[in-house]
Structures are given as C-alpha cells and as structure tokens.
Amino acid sequence: KNEVEQSPQNLTAQEGEFITINCSYSVGISALHWLQQHPGGGIVSLFMLSSGKKKHGRLIATINIQEKHSSLHITASHPRDSAVYICAAHSNYQLIWGAGTKLIIKP
Amino acid sequence: DGGITQSPKYLFRKEGQNVTLSCEQNLNHDAMYWYRQDPGQGLRLIYYSQIVNDFQKGDIAEGYSVSREKKESFPLTVTSAQKNPTAFYLCASSMGKNTEAFFGQGTRLTVV
Numbered sequence: 717k718n719e720v721e722q723s724p725q726n727l728t729a730q731e732g733e734f735i736t737i738n739c740s741y742s743v744g745i746s747a748l749h750w751l752q753q754h755p756g757g758g759i760v761s762l763f764m765l766s767s768g769k770k771k772h773g774r775l776i777a778t779i780n781i782q783e784k785h786s787s788l789h790i791t792a793s794h795p796r797d798s799a800v801y802i803c804a805a806h807s808n809y810q811l812i813w814g815a816g817t818k819l820i821i822k823p
Numbered sequence: 824d825g826g827i828t829q830s831p832k833y834l835f836r837k838e839g840q841n842v843t844l845s846c847e848q849n850l851n852h853d854a855m856y857w858y859r860q861d862p863g864q865g866l867r868l869i870y871y872s873q874i875v876n877d878f879q880k881g882d883i884a885e886g887y888s889v890s891r892e893k894k895e896s897f898p899l900t901v902t903s904a905q906k907n908p909t910a911f912y913l914c915a916s917s918m919g920k921n922t923e924a925f926f927g928q929g930t931r932l933t934v935v
Binding site for chain 1: 856858860863864865866867868871881911913915923924925926927928929931
C-alpha cells in the first residue's frame with residue numbers, strides 16, 4: 717500500500733462544476749503540498765498546509781491531521797484547470813508523492 | 824526573478840553514454856532534490872542535498888550520481904549503469920526541512 721493515496725485517479729467534468737480531489741496518507745507528516753503539473757511536465761506548487769484550510773482564487777485546500785486526509789477543491793472549474801494534481805507529504809527531508817489525479821474539464 | 828532552472832528541457836542520448844542534467848537555483852535555498860517520474864507513476868526521489876558538499880541517496884539512486892559544489896547548483900549525472908534511464912527528471916529546492924519546495928520545469932531524457 718502506498719503511503720500517500722490519491723483519488724480519483726482520473727476525473728472528467730464539465731466546465732463550471734465543483735471539483736474535489738482527495739489525498740490520504742499513512743505516515744506522520746508535518747505538512748502537505750498540493751501541486752499542479754501541466755502536460756509539458758513543469759510542476760507548480762499550489763498550497764503547502766499543515767492544518768485547517770487555505771484558499772487561493774478558485775482553489776481551496778483543506779487538511780484533517782487526525783484523519784490523515786486532505787482535499788483540494790476547485791470551484792467554477794474551467795478548461796484551463798485541466799492538469800494533473802499531485803499531493804505530496806512532507807516527512808523529514810523527503811516529499812512522499814501521490815500518483816496524481818488527471819483532471820480534464822470539458823467546455 | 825528568483826527561481827529554479829533546469830536545462831535542457833528535452834535531451835536525447837545514445838545507450839551507454841553518460842549524460843548530465845543541470846539544475847540551478849537563485850533562491851538561496853539550502854536543500855535541493857532530484858526526482859524521477861515515469862508515466863502513470865508518482866515522483867521518486869533519486870538524491871537530495873541538505874547543504875553544500877553533502878548529499879544523500881534517495882529511493883532509486885542506483886545508476887545516478889550528483890555533486891553539490893555550490894549552493895546554487897545540483898547537477899545529476901545519469902550513468903550507463905542506469906538500466907532504464909528514459910524518464911522525466913525534476914529538480915526541486917527548499918529552504919530546508921519541511922519548508923515549501925519549488926520546482927524546475929523538468930528535463931525529459933530519452934535514451935535511444
């Protein structure tokens with residue numbers, strides 16, 4: 717079993733829909749990253765959070781340390797949100813990566 | 824602008840040749856990392872360095888070598904000993920333990 721699990725693996729939705737991507741982890745962590753990877757491969761850090769909730773534009777990330785679970789939400793989704801979304805758990809000096817969720821938003 | 828730069832973006836090499844991937848950062852970060860990504864899989868840690876002149880093996884270090892002679896630079900050499908080198912390689916840096924990481928744009932290496 718992977719230490720960081722993401723679901724769903726693939727997600728296709730219509731423009732405007734509310735999107736939720738989930739991340740569960742089994743290791744002790746001090747923080748969790750949400751990142752976005754576009755088809756070209758480059759990765760952008762969206763959030764790093766260790767408790768509660770963070771919001772940036774249409775993106776919201778939440779984490780529940782007791783339940784070892786984090787979610788990334790996208791409100792009013794748009795085709796330009798299409799990308800792979802990856803969660804990664806900070807454990808000491810290492811980032812433990814989920815396998816990613818491939819999101820496609822159709823116009 | 825501060826950032827982390829990987830070059831080249833695409834690299835082709837013949838089997839049996841060593842190849843070095845460049846990673847440079849001007850963020851004054853102490854820690855730097857190299858990851859490998861294969862299709863449909865999560866990123867896996869190859870090597871990391873917490874400080875100049877020091878580096879540690881990650882989960883898949885075999886067939887790779889690194890150096891950290893300068894704080895700004897952490898080049899990765901893919902040696903001929905790496906059995907399956909074709910992959911996407913990503914470099915990252917951070918201030919240190921449990922701080923936000925910043926990522927390069929990656930290098931896609933194809934060995935023919």
